[in-house]
Amino acid sequence: MKSSTRSLGARNAVLAVVLAIAGLAAQPAAAEERAKDLFGAEKLPTATAPQSFGFYSKGCFAGGVAIPMDGPTWQVMRPSRNRRWGHPAMIATIEQLSRDAAADGWPGLLIGDIAQPRGGPMLTGHASHQIGLDADIWLTPMPDRTMTRAQRETMSATLMVDEKTHLVKDALWTPRHTALLKRAASYPQVERILVNPGIKKKLCDTVKGDRTWLRKIRPFWGHDYHFHMRIGCQPGSPTCKAQEATPDDDGCGKPLAWWFTQEPWRPNKNPDAPKARDVMTMANLPKECRAVLDAPGPASAEAATYHGGAVPVAVAAPEPEAPSLPATTASGTAGLPSAVNAFTATPEVGVPVPRPRPPAK
Structure with missing residues (x-):
């Protein structure tokens, strides 16, 4: 009996050691800081070549x-969020x-969220x-x-869609709203514009x-007080992953009709499930994002602010030497050197605009 007791005690001791080792091994992963906290803490961009x-x-x-x-024709809203940053091509498109x-x-644009200074998952709000x-x-x-x-922080946007019928409030919609969306969709670098399904239906019913x-106007949940403009991957960003092209038709058929059934509006079966941004760690992001966090920044936000036709000149703040960001082309050859950055004036070249996507074969 004593031998059996000693044997059981030995097994328990071994099990305890195994569990302790397993616990120690699991600690780094469990304690890994969330990517949104790291990127949300950044106040300035990198002083390096623009790459997504x-x-x-x-x-x-x-x-x-x-x-x-x-x-002269825009104002930035919710400035405390510090989300008025973007790729130079995105900022140029907004100004245009x-x-x-x-x-x-x-009358002029009220600009909502663009991105955090170095992008990455946001502390609140968007998935993209x-x-x-x-x-x-x-x-x-x-x-x-x-x-x-203070007014920019507290002013409420106008909700354009009835939450019960999912249709546009006719008293609020004007031809100028249609013209604004058409103008945004006219740029070749703009690949899609997300709007509430009710807004898409209004356009489908009224555009002559x-x-x-209209193929670029895509229905999606929310987006009832703003539209979401997305441009394609830019030159110099070989690891940027493009989104699937929009269909060639106007998008006013069966896919739109689905939004006016009960299916899209059924309650979430798992409303308490964490959102991807809330659990995403650096291990989930491209490996280059670690170098983005470590890269030096400009001396100030003003030094990295876009003012018209040329990208601003800025000098990186004096910091220890940081690792260079990868700068390779799709063929694997060297791309822009790290000394060429988003803040170097380029009045002759301007911001590159991609050609329209070629038709699928």
Whole structure:
């Protein structure tokens, strides 16, 4: 009996040691900091060449620039979020849209979230907006005055869609809203625009003549007070993952009809499940994102702010030497050197705009 007791005690001791070792091995993974906390803490972009890494909902970007808080045809909303950063091509597209829309009769853009300074998962809100190629534009026209910072933090956007019927509120929708979306969809670098299904239906029911641009207008949950503009992967970003092209038709058929059934609006079967951004760690992101976090930044936000036709000149803040970000082309040859960065003036070249996607074969 004593021998059996000693044997059982020995087995328990061995089991305890095994469990302790297993627990120690598991600790680093369990304690690994969430990617959204790391990227959400960054206040400035990298002083490196502009590159997007990964996919819109799982990645990061380098060499970002900020859109100014105020422009002649735009104002940035919710400035405390520090989400007015993007790839230079995205910021240039927003500014172009603001000018063109003003010429079309839109009073000016109210700009919502673009991206965090170095992208990555956000602390709150979006699943995408991670690689500097997404931007939210309010469907509320800009007031005819410069708003205070407090007003930008508290002003409510106008909800354009009835939450019960999922249809646009006709008293609020105007031809200028249609013209704004058409203008945004007209740019070849813009690949898709996400709107509420009710807004898509309104366009399908009312747009006459040329309807080819409607293929870029994609219905999605939410997006009832703003539209989400997405541009494609840019030159110099070989590891940026493109999204599947939109269908060639206007998108006003069966796929849109599905949104007006009960299926899309059924309660979530697992509402307490954590969102991807809340559990994503650096191990889930492209390996380049670690270098993005470690790279030096500019001396200030103003030094990295886009002002028109040329990308601003900025000097990296004095910091210890940081690892260079990968800069390779699709063929594996060296791409832009790290000394060439998003803040080098390029008045002759401007921001590169990709050609339209070739038709599928």
